[in-house]
Amino acid sequence: xxxxxxxxxxxxxxxxxxxxxxxxxxxxxxxxxxxxxxxxxxxxxxxxxxxxxxxxxxxxxxxxxxxxxxxxxxxxxxxxxxxxxxxxxxxxxxxxxxxxxxxxxxxxxxxxxxxxxxxxxxxxxxxxxxxxxxxxxxxxxxxxxxxxxxxxxxxxxxxxxxxxxxxxxxxxxxxxxxxxxxxxxxxxxxxxxxxxxxxxxxxxxxxxxxxxxxxxxxxxxxxxxxxxxxxxxxxxxxxxxxxxxxxxxxxxxxxxxxxxxxxxxxxxxxxxxxxxxxxxxxxxxxxxxxxxxxxxxxxxxxxxxxxxxxxxxxxxxxxxxxxxxxxxxxxxxxxxxxxxxxxxxxxxxxxxxxxxxxxxxxxxxxxxxxxxxxxxxxxxxxxxxxxxxxxxxxxxxxxxxxxxxxxxxxxxxxxxxxxxxxxxxxxxxxxxxxxxxxxxxxxxxxxxxxxxxxxxxxxxxxxxxxxxxxxxxxxxxxxxxxxxxxxxxxxxxxxxxxxxxxxxxxxxxxxxxxxxxxxxxxxxxxxxxxxxxxxxxxxxxxxxxxxxxxxxxxxxxxxxxxxxxxxxxxxxxxxxxxxxxxxxxxxxxxxxxxxxxxxxxxxxxxxxxxxxxxxxxxxxxxxxxxxxxxxxxxxxxxxxxxxxxxxxxxxxxxxxxxxxxxxxxxxxxxxxxxxxxxxxxxxxxxxxxxxxxxxxxxxxxxxxxxxxxxxxxxxxxxxxxxxxxxxxxxxx
Amino acid sequence: xxxxxxxxxxxxxxxxxxxxxxxxxxxxxxxxxxxxxxxxxxxxxxxxxxxxxxxxxxxxxxxxxxxxxxxxxxxxxxxxxxxxxxxxxxxxxxxxxxxxxxxxxxxxxxxxxxxxxxxxxxxxxxxxxxxxxxxxxxxxxxxxxxxxxxxxxxxx
Ligand code: FES
Ligand code: FES
Numbered sequence: 001x002x003x004x005x006x007x008x009x010x011x012x013x014x015x016x017x018x019x020x021x022x023x024x025x026x027x028x029x030x031x032x033x034x035x036x037x038x039x040x041x042x043x044x045x046x047x048x049x050x051x052x053x054x055x056x057x058x059x060x061x062x063x064x065x066x067x068x069x070x071x072x073x074x075x076x077x078x079x080x081x082x083x084x085x086x087x088x089x090x091x092x093x094x095x096x097x098x099x100x101x102x103x104x105x106x107x108x109x110x111x112x113x114x115x116x117x118x119x120x121x122x123x124x125x126x127x128x129x130x131x132x133x134x135x136x137x138x139x140x141x142x143x144x145x146x147x148x149x150x151x152x153x154x155x156x157x158x159x160x161x162x163x164x165x166x167x168x169x170x171x172x173x174x175x176x177x178x179x180x181x182x183x184x185x186x187x188x189x190x191x192x193x194x195x196x197x198x199x200x201x202x203x204x205x206x207x208x209x210x211x212x213x214x215x216x217x218x219x220x221x222x223x224x225x226x227x228x229x230x231x232x233x234x235x236x237x238x239x240x241x242x243x244x245x246x247x248x249x250x251x252x253x254x255x256x257x258x259x260x261x262x263x264x265x266x267x268x269x270x271x272x273x274x275x276x277x278x279x280x281x282x283x284x285x286x287x288x289x290x291x292x293x294x295x296x297x298x299x300x301x302x303x304x305x306x307x308x309x310x311x312x313x314x315x316x317x318x319x320x321x322x323x324x325x326x327x328x329x330x331x332x333x334x335x336x337x338x339x340x341x342x343x344x345x346x347x348x349x350x351x352x353x354x355x356x357x358x359x360x361x362x363x364x365x366x367x368x369x370x371x372x373x374x375x376x377x378x379x380x381x382x383x384x385x386x387x388x389x390x391x392x393x394x395x396x397x398x399x400x401x402x403x404x405x406x407x408x409x410x411x412x413x414x415x416x417x418x419x420x421x422x423x424x425x426x427x428x429x430x431x432x433x434x435x436x437x438x439x440x441x442x443x444x445x446x447x448x449x450x451x452x453x454x455x456x457x458x459x460x461x462x463x464x465x466x467x468x469x470x471x472x473x474x475x476x477x478x479x480x481x482x483x484x485x486x487x488x489x490x491x492x493x494x495x496x497x498x499x500x501x502x503x504x505x506x507x508x509x510x511x512x513x514x515x516x517x518x519x520x521x522x523x524x525x526x527x528x529x530x531x532x533x534x535x536x537x538x539x540x541x542x543x544x545x546x547x548x549x550x551x552x553x554x555x556x557x558x559x560x561x562x563x564x565x566x567x568x569x570x571x572x573x574x575x576x577x578x579x580x581x582x583x584x585x586x587x588x589x590x591x592x593x594x595x596x597x598x599x600x601x602x603x604x605x606x607x608x609x610x611x612x613x614x615x616x617x618x619x620x621x622x623x624x625x626x627x628x629x630x631x632x633x634x635x636x637x638x639x640x641x642x643x644x645x646x647x648x649x650x651x652x653x654x655x656x657x658x659x660x661x662x663x664x665x666x667x668x669x670x671x672x673x674x675x676x677x678x679x680x681x682x683x684x685x686x687x688x689x690x691x692x693x694x695x696x697x698x699x700x701x702x703x704x705x706x707x708x709x710x711x712x713x714x715x716x717x718x719x720x721x722x723x724x725x726x727x728x729x730x731x732x
Numbered sequence: 733x734x735x736x737x738x739x740x741x742x743x744x745x746x747x748x749x750x751x752x753x754x755x756x757x758x759x760x761x762x763x764x765x766x767x768x769x770x771x772x773x774x775x776x777x778x779x780x781x782x783x784x785x786x787x788x789x790x791x792x793x794x795x796x797x798x799x800x801x802x803x804x805x806x807x808x809x810x811x812x813x814x815x816x817x818x819x820x821x822x823x824x825x826x827x828x829x830x831x832x833x834x835x836x837x838x839x840x841x842x843x844x845x846x847x848x849x850x851x852x853x854x855x856x857x858x859x860x861x862x863x864x865x866x867x868x869x870x871x872x873x874x875x876x877x878x879x880x881x882x883x884x885x886x887x888x
Contacts, residue, residue, distance in 0.1 A: 642867075
């Protein structure tokens with residue numbers, strides 16, 4: 001950690017750059033964000049040269065803090081806002097160090113520019129993987145502190161005094177004899193200085209903004225209908241378009257009879273592509289009606305023979321194989337031989353759709369000399385590249401105007417819909433706004449893969465595992481996203497957590513058995529690989545505790561003696577829920593614990609049984625240690641929402657395939673938790689000064705196993721496959 | 733030509749009678765605060781008021797609402813109770829992505845306008861038709877409770 005920090009300081013000192021104040025009308029401080037973390041899955045993708053992410057510097061000017069002559073601070077956010085409150089968090093970091101109020105900051109979306117906005121954890125310009133706070137934490141504070149130092153120095157020079165005798169506060173500099181001057185008046189002078197080498201960040205005990213529950217900057221327009229999402233945009237001359245892609249992934253259009261569609265009032269053009277038919281019209285309803293009136297003959301292709309049962313069977317076969325070894329520590333074979341007993345279980349997780357509430361949408365204008373994209377995206381660089389590839393334009397001719405996102409959960413890390421929008425827009429002369437129907441959105445998502453995990457533990461005389469073998473079978477998101485697996489043949493996302501479980505084990509062997517579903521493309525889903533492995537491990541450890549006749553909390557503590565922070569979180573949970581006192585008859589509690597996305601989370605679910613299969617959620621408690629907290633309100637909101645998001649899926653959700661087609665088309669068939677079913681989520685934050693961890697997905701990762709463990713405690717029924725309703729349970 | 737009354741203004745619109753009110757509001761009148769989420773009355777993102785009652789505009793043919801008073805999220809901010817609801821939404825930091833929140837607020841406001849006694853059960857009944865994929869339910873409940881208390885109709 002120390003080493004990393006030193007490196008970080010050197011790198012950022014070297015790379016700090018200052019723009020030309022004349023061009024931008026003020027003092028401009030940018031931070032080039034240096035690599036500072038172990039490489040992630042996506043990083044390996046880049047390292048392999050599979051994803052080329054570059055983009056010239058021409059358009060970007062850094063993750064900038066820019067102080068204008070009016071004293072307002074423009075902050076160019078390298079992170080997209082999708083409801084996680086990150087832009088407020090970033091503004092707080094800058095405001096804290098720059099000594100301005102949050103209300104002095106204006107946020108702008110960063111244009112695509114890999115060199116400037118690459119996420120040091122993800123190693124490409126993206127918002128995802130719960131890295132945002134972790135990645136921006138140091139560099140953005142440093143940018144704010146740098147600007148403050150330059151302004152103080154400028155004031156000191158005006159007053160002909162020592163800058164050590166001056167201090168900044170509320171957008172002004174104060175001098176030793178009561179002088180004061182506002183930032184706006186200092187920017188021209190400050191912009192003439194070289195950047196300081198010795199930027200000193202505030203100590204956490206001096207923070208007056210970070211750690212306070214600040215009000216989100218983006219919410220006022222979200223309560224009065226003024227907030228604009230991609231789907232709300234309007235451009236001069238723009239028409240709406242909506243598309244229907246082949247219902248079977250990989251299929252093609254054979255022929256189209258569009259006579260009836262052309263008669264729908266408002267319909268302008270029918271665009272026929274290889275695998276997609278689109279209608280453009282003056283309004284969305286006409287598009288939908290036009291699509292319905294099309295008579296399309298499809299060539300469904302090979303995938304039309306695949307049903308869910310085929311996918312199930314392939315995974316069952318796969319977990320009998322050894323695949324590729326992802327990690328091997330100690331001698332698992334010897335452990336299994338010497339063990340006083342063995343225990344094996346198989347856990348299964350279904351295909352899932354992201355289904356954010358804003359259906360996929362994208363505004364595009366393709367011209368001979370360039371292309372503009374107005375779209376909420378987690379990957380603006382990829383958006384730019386795909387538009388360039390489709391149109392034959394140079395990347396720098398493609399402008400991406402990032403927008404607020406109406407929920408993503410991973411969906412807008414993909415850019416399939418952007419590609420489609422550009423393909424359609426290339427065939428017409430006017431700007432179009434692509435709007436998918438919900439049916440199109442749900443049946444043409446990219447899905448969280450279906451997985452099967454087979455775990456085999458060597459158990460000692462006291463009932464504790466000395467080691468386990470963990471076989472993971474499923475499609476590879478990494479390979480789909482990047483183009484291929486790393487040379488090791490192991491999907492680093494699929495085995496995350498599994499290769500480094502928090503529990504102390506003498507031996508561990510993890511296998512990755514790639515079994516592509518083929519029938520649907522696979523992708524990131526909130527919680528990613530962390531969630532999938534945590535699910536299997538936390539169910540498994542709970543079963544081991546149960547088999548040993550031990551309390552699942554104290555059993556875990558025994559295996560976690562080397563993890564003091566985790567123990568603290570477990571103890572806090574135990575005290576909040578009075579774990580040691582018995583639950584009333586007919587009730588049961590389940591828990592799960594993990595070190596996920598740099599945070600520690602413990603989640604507890606208490607259920608009561610209503611009849612044989614009726615489940616009532618009595619209580620849902622989560623404890624999080626996410627290190628130093630920027631905005632406690634956002635942390636709580638993310639833990640609440642993330643936990644319920646995961647609960648909704650764990651209870652209800654599963655995508656089925658029949659004849660190669662996704663069967664769930666809308667929210668009646670892919671039902672979501674409603675307010676009447678949603679328990680309050682109690683969130684307890686462990687006070688901590690450690691480096692900040694991610695929270696956007698942390699709650700999501702723990703709720704599934706906690707729920708199934710609670711079902712076992714309540715009903716004496718060990719469910720090993722999600723979602724819960726599949727086993728006949730219902731919410732009572 | 734159909735005559736529509738939206739947010740106190742009369743509009744003449746030239747659209748097919750079976751076009752759902754949602755698309756008239758969004759695409760013709762350009763009031764985009766009312767959202768599209770499902771199109772089949774499953775998510776509540778498109779909730780507006782018709783003569784004060786919450787309705788799902790995605791399934792209401794526009795010809796069926798001619799002559800009624802339609803209120804969208806853009807049309808509520810003058811009303812004191814609505815301002816209280818919006819304030820509570822901000823105080824409780826309800827919104828995450830915010831996409832569902834127009835619909836949530838319209839449903840909540842209809843509940844508060846309509847009921848002289850509100851409890852958790854009443855919230856469940858009034859709000860169960862509004863999905864939030866960001867799952868902000870805990871805070872929606874708190875915000876409604878807060879307003880109910882402040883206007884003296886909270887009766888647990
Ligand atoms: S869009 Fe009307 S209820 Fe979903
Ligand atoms: S706040 Fe995102 S859907 Fe409700």
